[in-house]
Amino acid sequence: MKFLLAAINAKYIHSNPAVYSLYAYSRDKHEQSMEIAEYTINQRTEDILAQLYERKPDAIGFSCYIWNWNVVRELLDDLPKVLPETDIWLGGPQVSFNAPQILDQFPCIKGIMVGEGEVTFRELLDRYEKQDTEDFSGVAGLCLRSGFTAERDITDLSGLPFLYNDTETFSNRILYYESSRGCPYRCSYCLSSIDKKVRLRDIDLVRKELDFFLSNKVRQVKFVDRTFNCVHEHAMAIWQYLYEHDNGVTNFHFEISADIINDEELELLGKLRPGQIQLEIGVQSVNEETLAAINRKMDLKRLEDVVSRIRKNHNIHQHLDLIAGLPYEDYESFKNSFDRVYAMKPDQLQLGFLKVLSGAPISLKIQEYGILYTKQPPYEVLCTRWLSYDDVIRLKKVEEMVEQYYNSDQFGHVLSFMEQAFDSPFTMFETLAAFYEEKGYYTNSPSRAYRYEVLLEFTDIYDSGMREIYTELLTYDLYLRENMKSRPLFCRSLTEDVYKRFRHDFYREEEQTRCYLPELCDYDSRQLSGMTHLEPFSYPVWDKEELMRSRNNLQKQEDKYILFDYSKRDPLSKEAAVYQVNGKT
């Protein structure tokens, strides 16, 4: 007997912890009867179909999410044609809250595993192995054509085995880890709000499992815990363990509620290695009426304070989320939410759009809120009583600009200078989006140089008279990230003798003194010049505060040379280390 667990991930670097957890929970008894198959949504569906067919399973279970549902649906249309004898089961959040309707839609499905699947799946395997597959109504946690079976008890999280045996299967992929299940909050747009109570995995087990990641030097581990820090002692114990056992390599990702972080936690977080952890923090909106309507309790002032205190330590990457299309939030209100979150200076600001998930409490209020959303996944908002479709389209364009210019982390200095020319950051991105639109500059995958050049053209119009300083800011941002082999046209020419001589003399002297690049002491002057970059600037582009202070009175100064050292990068921003060659900047 072969039961194939099929996962279709959004990207190759992702893995699907759900199928690995089902597998691990039944491994002791049914290892010979299970297989896992992972694909991505970027593969051709016909190729996935062919590969599933070639594995000839007796039963197959798909792990269903909003991001893979279109692919799974296509497979459900064709799989029964080529594997008519194979039983098809579904599970996952996409099908757990509307299981009867899904069964009606797809006659080929045998049944749906509703909610937590580990124990249910094990009992299904028992039945298949005993060839007792006529009637599954005795297995709890299922939705069958005859209706729901008994409700499945909530799973004891500490009773689940660890998912990973080896790291080979997962090399170059993100590993996921679950130290708690459930969320104590009740945000109305979220399926976790209807999850059962919060359960924690035994902390001794967690420590042992963290050791696995640490000793294998896994690059990134993402905790899937819905609100990781909802139980203070649990979060503290894990962060303390990571602090004491850091391997210098592994990065751990947590979704947290920032406003409940206390001073003890902040102190501990401040001690972690730069880049050791990253935090994802949902803000969603700052409009109080909106927050009340979506049942989201949040102390915004405390959240701002916590984000700012974490930021000051410059050791943790913070990712803040906003959602457009929530009740009572119109375009102006969203602009206000954006500006307030932007002012917190997150490392990433994700501008998302409401998704109306079947089963989420907000789905019962779509008429009251006038919410229309796409019929197909991701069921994304098209308009609400407060936000027209025109507004949504405008916000989508702003989102693209935020992705390209803010979240790409490649324009830090130029953006912070450019912001001063607009009445708010949102207006800046909105104006930039309108400029892209007017000029027809939207393109599928714009190169880095293209985005820099467009920005220079934009600032010529919207912050005119500043071309020289913008040229230098763009050059500075550009070389902070990359030792460009081909120099963009807007950069000043360095072919004059004076520059050539300076470079030549500097690297010759550095070879003797090892003053700026002592770690590169094995390299001669020619090699050093290839590994680093030396650039003259006539404005203090590296000093954001100084530029801001003297914005209206910026004077061109004698050239100062900045050395970009790509062998040393900031662990958070990945920017090269920079030195003013007559002293560190």
Ligand code: SF4
């Ligand atoms: S949005 Fe986050 S905090 Fe709110 S219910 Fe969902 S998981 Fe919990």
